Amino acid sequence: MKRILLFLMIVGAMSLAACGNESETIDAPTPTEAPLEPGDAVRGEKLYKQTIIGTANSAGCAACHSLEPDVTLVGPSHATIGADAASRVPGMSAEDFLRESIIDPNAHISDGFTVGAMYANYGEELSAQEIEDLVAYMLTLQ
Numbered sequence: 001m002k003r004i005l006l007f008l009m010i011v012g013a014m015s016l017a018a019c020g021n022e023s024e025t026i027d028a029p030t031p032t033e034a035p036l037e038p039g040d041a042v043r044g045e046k047l048y049k050q051t052i053i054g055t056a057n058s059a060g061c062a063a064c065h066s067l068e069p070d071v072t073l074v075g076p077s078h079a080t081i082g083a084d085a086a087s088r089v090p091g092m093s094a095e096d097f098l099r100e101s102i103i104d105p106n107a108h109i110s111d112g113f114t115v116g117a118m119y120a121n122y123g124e125e126l127s128a129q130e131i132e133d134l135v136a137y138m139l140t141l142q
């Protein structure tokens with residue numbers, strides 16, 4: 001009888017410990033990121049036109065995207081990307097489309113272009129704020 005009691009106590013203690021662990025992971029403080037300011041189109045334009053950007057000194061956007069209508073460099077012209085972005089992917093806002101196009105360029109491939117043609121590491125090399133600034137700038141390209 002005593003053994004059974006001891007066994008139950010051990011099992012009980014173990015499950016309590018397991019519960020304890022679980023709540024610990026849930027309650028653990030999540031690292032807080034500095035709150036983002038709204039994107040700044042002036043900063044975004046400067047960054048967009050820089051020849052080298054990001055922590056790995058990668059080519060800037062203007063190396064591959066023209067701001068002249070219908071001029072294709074490596075990628076499509078961005079002369080009216082601010083107006084076009086809202087209708088690129090049904091149900092996706094212009095902001096979300098532009099943000100995703102920078103972070104994950106292969107998520108949606110522009111008509112007439114191929115997968116992998118756009119540089120794909122900006123999501124790691126640019127800060128979240130820089131990406132918001134680029135989005136804000138591109139929205140002004142009507």
Ligand code: HEC
Nearest residue numbers: 059060061064074075076101105108109110113117118119
């Ligand atoms: C190495 C060339 C290259 C660079 C550098 C580049 N892009 Fe692109 N980009 C492309 C190509 C090619 C496409 C079309 C293929 C695709 O959708 O992935 C594209 C597509 C896009 C699109 C979608 C356009 C549309 O009309 O659907 C956006 C938005 C965009 N790029 C933004 C940027 C921004 C912002 C930067 C700089 C941070 C940048 N790109 C840098 C080549 C590039």
